[in-house]
Every structure is written in C-alpha cells, then in structure tokens.
Amino acid sequence: xxxxxxxxxxxxxxxxxxxxxxxxxxxxxxxxxxxxxxxxxxxxxxxxxxxxxxxxxxxxxxxxxxxxxxxxxxxxxxxxxxxxxxxxxxxxxxxxxxxxxxxxxxxxxxxxxxxxxxxxxxxxxxxxxxxxxxxxxxxxxxxxxxxxxxxxxxxxxxxxxxxxxxxxxxxxxxxxxxxxxxxxxxx
Amino acid sequence: xxxxxxxxxxxxxxxxxxxxxxxxxxxxxxxxxxxxxxxxxxxxxxxxxxxxxxxxxxxxxxxxxxxxxxxxxxxxxxxxxxxxxxxxxxxxxxxxxxxxxxxxxxxxxxxxxxxxxxxxxxxxxxxxxxxxxxxxxxxxxxxxxxxxxxxxxxxxxxxxxxxxxxxxxxxxxxxxxxxxxxxxxxxxxxxxxxxxxxxxxxxxxxxxx
Numbered sequence: 001x002x003x004x005x006x007x008x009x010x011x012x013x014x015x016x017x018x019x020x021x022x023x024x025x026x027x028x029x030x031x032x033x034x035x036x037x038x039x040x041x042x043x044x045x046x047x048x049x050x051x052x053x054x055x056x057x058x059x060x061x062x063x064x065x066x067x068x069x070x071x072x073x074x075x076x077x078x079x080x081x082x083x084x085x086x087x088x089x090x091x092x093x094x095x096x097x098x099x100x101x102x103x104x105x106x107x108x109x110x111x112x113x114x115x116x117x118x119x120x121x122x123x124x125x126x127x128x129x130x131x132x133x134x135x136x137x138x139x140x141x142x143x144x145x146x147x148x149x150x151x152x153x154x155x156x157x158x159x160x161x162x163x164x165x166x167x168x169x170x171x172x173x174x175x176x177x178x179x180x181x182x183x184x185x186x187x
Numbered sequence: 188x189x190x191x192x193x194x195x196x197x198x199x200x201x202x203x204x205x206x207x208x209x210x211x212x213x214x215x216x217x218x219x220x221x222x223x224x225x226x227x228x229x230x231x232x233x234x235x236x237x238x239x240x241x242x243x244x245x246x247x248x249x250x251x252x253x254x255x256x257x258x259x260x261x262x263x264x265x266x267x268x269x270x271x272x273x274x275x276x277x278x279x280x281x282x283x284x285x286x287x288x289x290x291x292x293x294x295x296x297x298x299x300x301x302x303x304x305x306x307x308x309x310x311x312x313x314x315x316x317x318x319x320x321x322x323x324x325x326x327x328x329x330x331x332x333x334x335x336x337x338x339x340x341x342x343x344x345x346x347x348x349x350x351x352x353x354x355x356x357x358x359x360x361x362x363x364x365x366x367x368x369x370x371x372x373x374x375x376x377x378x379x380x381x382x383x384x385x386x387x388x389x390x391x392x393x394x395x396x
Contacts, residue, residue, distance in 0.1 A: 029250030029395070032292040057250045057290050071297060071347050071396050098246075125390060132259040133282065133372070136392030139249050139294075 026137045027057030028064065030122050034142035035103060041116075041145045044109035051100035052086070052141055054122040056093035062124040065090050066101050071119045071140055079118035079143060083107060086120065103143070113149030117142065250291030251395040258282045258391075260374060276378040277327045284371045287393050289353070289362035296362050297394040298350040300335050300343035305384035312377055312387060317344025328377050335374045335389075343372075347394055 031053035041047060056062055068084040087102045103120065123138035260271065260280035267274030289296055300320075303312040315323035315332040328334050335343040341351045349359030352368040372391065 024256045025252055025254050026256055027250055027252030027288075027290060029248035029291050032247040032249045032294070053246050053248070055248050055250065057248070057252050060256060071394065119396065121394065123392065123394075125392075126256045132257050134388060134390035135253050135256065135258055135285065136390055137251050137253050138392050139251060139291075139395040141249070 024060050025058045026060065026062055026124055026126060026135065028062075028122050028124050028137045028139045029053075029055035029057045030120070030139040030141040032141070034144055035120065036143075037145040040148045041105075041107050043107050043111040043147060046104055046106040047145075049103040049105065049143070052103050052120050052122070053098055054091075054093070054101055054139075055098045056095050056124075058124070058137065059095050061092060061094050063090065063092050064099075064122055064124050066120060066122045068118045068143065069121050069140075070117065071121070072117075072142075074117075076115040076117040076144075077112075079105065079116045079145075081118070084118065084120070084143065105143070105145070107147065111147055113147050115144070115146050117144050119143065248291040249294040249395040250289070251294075251296060251393045252288045252290040253393065254286035254288070255283075258285055258372070260372075266376070273374075273376045275376065275380065277375055279373060279375045282372045284369050286367050286369050287350070287352075288367040289364065289395060291364065291395065293361040293363055294395040295359060296350045296353040296368075297347040297396050298337065298343065299345060299347035299392050299394070301345060301390050301392075303333055303387040303389040305382040306386040306388070307382065307384045309382035309384060311382075312380065314343065314345055314389070317342040317346075318348045319346025320344040324378070328375055330379045331377055331381050333374055333376050335372060335391075337391075338371045338373060343391065347392070347396075350393065 031051075035049045035052065037047055037049065052066065054064055054066065056064070066086045066089055068079065068081040068086075070078045083105050085104045085106070087104075088099075089101075091099055093099055101122075119140040120143050121138050121140045123136055125134050125136045127134065260273070260282055263269065263271060263273050263278050263280040265274065266276050266278040268278035268280070271280070273280055287296065300314050300317060302314050305311065310331055312328075312331050312333045314320045314335060315328050316334045321332075323329065323332055323334055337343060337350075337352070350368070350370075351357075351359075352370055353362040353366065354360065
C-alpha cells in the first residue's frame with residue numbers, strides 16, 4: 001500500500017471514530033427585522049403582525065418555545081406579555097428548518113399613548129442528563145408600536161366658533177327688524 | 188466623435204431587443220420575488236398565461252449556536268467535594284468548554300443563569316450575586332444560595348445581561364457575524380442546603396438580541 005493510501009485510510013478512521021454526539025450543537029435564530037405596525041395603533045383593537053421567523057441553527061432536532069419578554073432597557077413602555085399571543089407557541093424543528101410564527105397584539109381600551117416595546121424570545125433547551133447543566137440557545141426579535149396620545153376635546157375652538165356664530169346671528173336679526181343705530185356728534 | 192453620434196441615432200437591432208427583453212425579465216423576476224417574499228413556502232399565485240419563476244428570499248437571522256448539547260460540572264473542590272460531587276460548605280466545580288457563536292446577523296449576545304432546582308421539587312438554591320439576583324450572604328454564597336460565573340470571572344444572574352466575552356473594550360455592543368467565544372462555567376455552592384436531594388439542576392441561556 002502506498003504511503004498516500006495509508007494516510008488517507010488513517011484520516012478516515014480518525015474521522016469516523018469520532019462519536020456523532022461530539023459535534024452536536026444547538027442553536028436558535030429569529031428574523032433580524034423588528035416587528036412593527038405600519039400605522040399607529042389604536043387602543044381597544046387587536047392587530048396581527050408580520051410573521052416571526054424561527055430557525056434551527058443547530059445540528060440536532062430541537063423543541064422551541066416562543067414568548068414575549070422585554071430584554072433590553074432604554075426608553076419606551078414595556079408591552080405586557082398578556083397583550084401578546086403567538087401561534088404556535090411550541091414546536092419542533094429539524095436542523096436548518098424555519099418556521100413562521102403568527103404574532104398578535106391586543107391593546108386594551110384606555111391604554112396610554114406612547115411608544116411600546118418588548119422582545120419575542122424563541123428558545124430551545126437541552127435536556128441535561130442528571131448532574132449536567134441544561135443549556136439554552138435563544139434569539140430575540142423586537143416588537144414595537146406606537147399608540148398616539150389621545151388629544152383633549154377642542155373646547156376652545158368650539159367656544160370661539162360659537163361666539164362668531166352668535167355675533168353673525170345677532171347682526172342678521174338686527175337687519176331684519178329694521179333697527180338702525182345712528183351715532184351723532186353733539187355739535 | 189462621429190461614430191458616437193452614429194451609435195446614438197442608429198435603429199435598435201435584434202440584439203438590442205434581446206438585451207431589453209433580458210432586462211425586463213430581470214425586473215419582472217425581482218417584482219415576483221418581492222410579492223412572494225411575504226410568505227415563503229406559500230404557492231405562487233396562478234397567472235393566466237405563460238411561465239412563472241420561483242425566487243428564493245433569504246431572510247436575515249439573528250442567531251446563537253452552542254457547540255455542545257451537554258455540559259457537566261466536574262473537578263469539584265472545597266468543602267467535602269470529591270470528583271464530580273459538590274460538597275459543603277461552599278464547594279466549587281467547573282464545566283468543560285462550550286463555544287458560543289453569533290451565527291447570524293450582528294447582534295448583542297446576552298447570557299442569563301437560573302436558580303438550581305432539587306430533583307425532589309423542594310427548596311431551590313437561589314442564584315446570587317449577579318444581575319436580577321439577590322446578593323450573596325457574604326463573599327461566598329450563604330445557605331440555599333449558589334453563585335455561578337463564566338470565566339474568567341463574570342457573575343451570572345437571572346436577568347439576561349451582555350456576555351462580557353463578546354464585549355469590545357468592556358463595552359457591550361453587537362457581536363459580528365460568526366464571532367465566537369469559548370466559555371466555561373464555575374459555580375460555588377451553598378454553605379448548607381435545606382433540601383437533601385443528591386441532584387440539583389440549573390440552566391444557562393445565551394440569547395442573540
């Protein structure tokens with residue numbers, strides 16, 4: 001056997017001697033584009049958002065769960081998890097497979113105006129053997145929307161318009177009744 | 188100069204027509220791709236005549252991948268520890284290494300720990316010292332407390348915080364695509380445990396945010 005053949009055979013033997021589990025990995029990916037509403041949200045309504053993409057970036061079949069949880073600080077009000085529903089919330093993916101998850105947000109009536117923010121977290125965990133630590137790989141996509149501030153009722157404009165209407169009405173009545181006001185100087 | 192004006196004014200040839208048709212075909216494909224991108228995998232809309240083209244849209248992903256599916260605490264020392272068994276008071280153990288990779292688009296990699304739950308469902312050991320967790324009783328964890336660090340010595344808490352191994356110059360920022368970090372974990376156990384289970388489990392999560 002030539003030397004190159006011996007080297008090749010040895011390399012293959014080493015390669016196949018590695019247990020498959022030694023290279024197993026887990027991973028989670030989500031779409032990198034934040035989920036937003038194209039128009040300002042209105043309190044008391046429910047909105048269906050664009051899909052959340054979840055991808056298995058690991059090398060083994062894994063179970064995934066999706067939930068809403070704010071991770072980052074910063075400005076903006078936190079969207080309560082109870083406002084957000086995802087479907088399906090739990091599913092299984094083969095390596096490299098992608099699943100779309102529907103996202104809805106229900107904004108209760110009376111919600112204060114402002115910018116609202118949370119994260120949609122997709123995660124997978126290993127089932128650690130006794131004595132081992134379970135590892136989790138997760139990825140989060142932002143969910144953002146604005147609720148416009150409710151403007152106060154325009155009482156001032158109504159009062160001004162009402163005053164002008166009254167003056168015009170009085171003038172019209174005075175003309176119809178023939179009343180004339182004549183101003184004369186004492187001289 | 189003359190030849191340029193001649194080129195501008197000449198009649199379109201058959202070859203030019205093919206070029207225009209090819210460009211039109213490209214534009215049509217791009218528009219079709221844009222329409223089809225809303226729901227990958229969904230059937231393309233039926234058209235009255237002619238052929239249809241299928242275009243693949245690649246969605247940008249934020250992703251974190253861990254190089255192993257299992258990580259065990261071993262090499263326990265301190266207190267009554269031996270081998271892979273944690274002893275009291277305040278024994279400590281270390282794990283092997285795991286490679287954490289920011290496998291997708293640039294993103295901030297966060298890390299979070301959790302309380303350790305006994306196998307009998309009794310009183311958990313609270314993770315102490317890190318973000319969102321209670322302070323440890325002293326320099327070392329107290330009763331029913333434990334601390335966990337990812338080397339070289341960053342304390343873990345139950346709140347997800349920036350993984351310092353991905354920070355640049357101590358500043359938390361976006362990890363670049365394919366940036367990876369080899370990490371290992373170390374825990375310090377409690378002074379004593381109310382629960383007498385022989386096995387406690389916990390988990391550590393890395394998050395691409």
